[in-house]
Amino acid sequence: MIPAPLVLVGGPLVIASVVYLVRRLSAIAALLSASTALAVAWLAGSVPTSAGASTLSGWVAGGPWVVLGRTLEVTSGVQAPLIAISLVTAVLLLLAVRLQPGGIFFPGLLAWLGVAAAVLVTQTFTFRVLLVEVAVGLTTMLLQGTRFGSTRGAWRFFLFSTMAMPLLLVASWQIDFQTANPAQVELLDPAVLLLTLGFTIYLSAAPFHLWMAPAATEAETVSQVVALSLFPMLTLSVIVQAFERYPWFASSTTPYQWFTFVGILTAALGTVLAFHARNFGRISSYSLMVDTGAVLLLLGTATQLGLICAWALLLSRAVSLVVWAAGLCVIRRRTQSDQVDTATSVGWDLRLATAVLVLGGLSLAGFPLTPGFAARWMALGLLARAQPSTALLLLLGTASSAAGVLYAARVLLALGPHSAEPAPAERWQWVNTVALLLVIAGAVLLSLYPNPLLSAAAGTSGTATYFP
Amino acid sequence: MPGLPTLPELLQPLAFLGEQPAAVATLLTALIMIIIEDWRWSLFALAAQYILAGWLLTNALETQVAALKVLVGMMICLVLYITARQIDSSRGTAQACGGKPRFARMGLPFRLLIGLLTSIVVLYVTSNGTVRLPVVPEHVNLAAVGLMTMGLLALGLNEEPLAAGMGLLTAITGFELFYHSLEQAVTVIGFVVALDFLIATVTAYLTVAHHWTPEDAERGKLT
Numbered sequence: 001m002i003p004a005p006l007v008l009v010g011g012p013l014v015i016a017s018v019v020y021l022v023r024r025l026s027a028i029a030a031l032l033s034a035s036t037a038l039a040v041a042w043l044a045g046s047v048p049t050s051a052g053a054s055t056l057s058g059w060v061a062g063g064p065w066v067v068l069g070r071t072l073e074v075t076s077g078v079q080a081p082l083i084a085i086s087l088v089t090a091v092l093l094l095l096a097v098r099l100q101p102g103g104i105f106f107p108g109l110l111a112w113l114g115v116a117a118a119v120l121v122t123q124t125f126t127f128r129v130l131l132v133e134v135a136v137g138l139t140t141m142l143l144q145g146t147r148f149g150s151t152r153g154a155w156r157f158f159l160f161s162t163m164a165m166p167l168l169l170v171a172s173w174q175i176d177f178q179t180a181n182p183a184q185v186e187l188l189d190p191a192v193l194l195l196t197l198g199f200t201i202y203l204s205a206a207p208f209h210l211w212m213a214p215a216a217t218e219a220e221t222v223s224q225v226v227a228l229s230l231f232p233m234l235t236l237s238v239i240v241q242a243f244e245r246y247p248w249f250a251s252s253t254t255p256y257q258w259f260t261f262v263g264i265l266t267a268a269l270g271t272v273l274a275f276h277a278r279n280f281g282r283i284s285s286y287s288l289m290v291d292t293g294a295v296l297l298l299l300g301t302a303t304q305l306g307l308i309c310a311w312a313l314l315l316s317r318a319v320s321l322v323v324w325a326a327g328l329c330v331i332r333r334r335t336q337s338d339q340v341d342t343a344t345s346v347g348w349d350l351r352l353a354t355a356v357l358v359l360g361g362l363s364l365a366g367f368p369l370t371p372g373f374a375a376r377w378m379a380l381g382l383l384a385r386a387q388p389s390t391a392l393l394l395l396l397g398t399a400s401s402a403a404g405v406l407y408a409a410r411v412l413l414a415l416g417p418h419s420a421e422p423a424p425a426e427r428w429q430w431v432n433t434v435a436l437l438l439v440i441a442g443a444v445l446l447s448l449y450p451n452p453l454l455s456a457a458a459g460t461s462g463t464a465t466y467f468p
Numbered sequence: 469m470p471g472l473p474t475l476p477e478l479l480q481p482l483a484f485l486g487e488q489p490a491a492v493a494t495l496l497t498a499l500i501m502i503i504i505e506d507w508r509w510s511l512f513a514l515a516a517q518y519i520l521a522g523w524l525l526t527n528a529l530e531t532q533v534a535a536l537k538v539l540v541g542m543m544i545c546l547v548l549y550i551t552a553r554q555i556d557s558s559r560g561t562a563q564a565c566g567g568k569p570r571f572a573r574m575g576l577p578f579r580l581l582i583g584l585l586t587s588i589v590v591l592y593v594t595s596n597g598t599v600r601l602p603v604v605p606e607h608v609n610l611a612a613v614g615l616m617t618m619g620l621l622a623l624g625l626n627e628e629p630l631a632a633g634m635g636l637l638t639a640i641t642g643f644e645l646f647y648h649s650l651e652q653a654v655t656v657i658g659f660v661v662a663l664d665f666l667i668a669t670v671t672a673y674l675t676v677a678h679h680w681t682p683e684d685a686e687r688g689k690l691t
Contacts (some may be wrong), residue, residue: 102562
């Protein structure tokens with residue numbers, strides 16, 4: 001029998017090495033990678049959490065697995081986040097066939113999934129932090145991809161995320177030391193501070209958001225989703241695990257006060273900047289700042305409903321970003337630029353892509369009748385009860401982000417001569433149309449029936465009994 | 469036939485350094501990386517920094533484990549050297565690290581001034597006990613705080629991946645001097661060392677992406 005953690009971690013890594021060999025055959029690489037991601041999602045959901053039980057006709061065993069004295073285990077709290085991350089990964093891998101130049105994306109993202117699984121199943125906090133750093137390295141490489149020239153977005157992401165590692169490692173040592181010496185309770189206060197600061201950096205709260213705009217402007221559209229959506233999901237899982245494991249951390253008021261403070265700062269900054277954004281990348285990144293602020297504010301409420309809303313926002317963000325990326329990719333190919341003004345009237349030629357882009361952008365903003373609305377509405381409702389002023393700020397953020405997207409729509413659909421002519425070699429393929437139609441259909445479905453997203457969020461957040 | 473020397477015997481020649489001078493020398497290597505733009509000097513300083521940091525780590529870790537850090541440090545320098553050479557050959561210039569426009573704004577006098585001022589501040593705050601890391605001895609405190617501060621300064625001065633990456637590695641080395649005084653589990657040390665190498669790999673990757681053009685990539689078969 002093979003231990004389940006070994007399959008979940010090793011499986012994607014082994015297949016990634018195979019995918020690397022066939023990476024130039026995009027369709028095969030994507031299918032192989034996406035099937036593996038789906039298999040991870042299925043296995044994460046079906047593997048028994050109790051020791052001695054097994055699945056897959058007895059081939060895969062549940063329960064803990066000890067490596068070098070460290071325990072790896074698929075617990076009930078791990079299953080839902082891993083399923084969510086694997087499913088988003090699978091969608092990205094499939095989408096990348098049409099929208100992303102090959103290169104290292106397929107094997108890189110699959111390896112990322114293996115590392116993410118390792119982060120989730122590792123029970124030792126020190127190793128979890130070290131593994132997150134490995135995920136950061138892979139995310140950086142995916143963000144940069146095979147593009148040449150500016151490396152600002154990828155480098156800043158790497159730098160900021162790496163800066164969190166020392167803080168969390170020292171906090172981890174303090175926790176371990178205090179566990180061994182229960183009398184040294186004075187070590188817990190600095191540990192709480194370090195954990196909070198480290199997690200704030202991972203969540204890209206202001207002022208650690210500076211990588212987002214360059215990354216959204218420069219990186220390949222599908223790669224952005226990894227850094228802007230999958231990585232925050234992984235981070236939130238680590239935060240939740242820290243809350244579960246360390247009751248003194250969950251019961252302290254410091255993290256919640258801090259999350260609320262930086263949440264307000266981040267959302268306010270995003271609100272101000274989004275209104276003036278005249279660049280596709282900046283429009284999405286400032287909308288995401290508002291979204292990040294909302295996630296932090298929800299964590300700051302220290303309630304289970306807040307946690308569910310935070311997960312719902314991140315899951316909706318994944319959907320919105322996928323839709324946005326699909327539209328933006330097509331428009332960028334035409335304009336060869338990220339400036340909105342270079343795309344004047346292009347929308348009349350690329351109607352479908354424009355529709356997808358506007359739908360994705362409005363969804364990122366949390367606009368009504370889009371997939372992002374349900375989660376944003378829930379968040380607004382909760383914050384309105386807890387802190388009405390923050391709900392108002394979030395509402396302003398939604399309006400500001402939507403204004404940026406509507407400006408882009410106005411330029412794209414302006415009457416007049418096209419500012420970007422199609423390249424002679426450019427040829428529209430029916431597969432692209434089908435892909436965009438599928439994206440629109442999925443987005444409309446989730447707009448009308450957001451229950452799958454919300455119930456996934458409820459399942460992912462588990463039973464949060466640790467809040468004060 | 470005389471037996472092979474043991475690791476402590478091999479390290480014996482470094483004993484002349486003493487602990488405090490070794491810590492100051494470590495700070496000096498970081499200062500060189502701040503002041504001098506040429507990547508060759510910076511890499512030489514980084515290599516020296518790894519040797520000195522390894523020497524300082526022998527206080528807290530087994531000699532063999534500290535030697536592992538030095539060994540990986542040398543591998544990191546090798547990776548960065550190969551990367552910088554590759555950029556050099558494609559650009560035909562010795563300025564792979566840094567970049568003219570940035571350097572034009574922050575010239576040698578500025579770097580010298582800010583580097584020296586930071587070093588003086590570090591020496592002052594560590595010697596009078598204003599900044600005192602727990603557990604570590606005084607000389608390691610100086611080296612750790614010095615490397616972290618100078619590394620962060622290098623990060624602030626550069627956004628070119630090779631120069632900034634060396635700054636990041638310097639800051640991380642400073643942190644490790646402190647962290648390994650606290651945490652001495654071999655598996656953790658091994659993982660942290662592997663992460664150092666990962667940082668170097670990402671730095672190399674971004675350096676190539678920053679400097680190369682698609683034509684360079686075609687010639688070098690990067691993709």
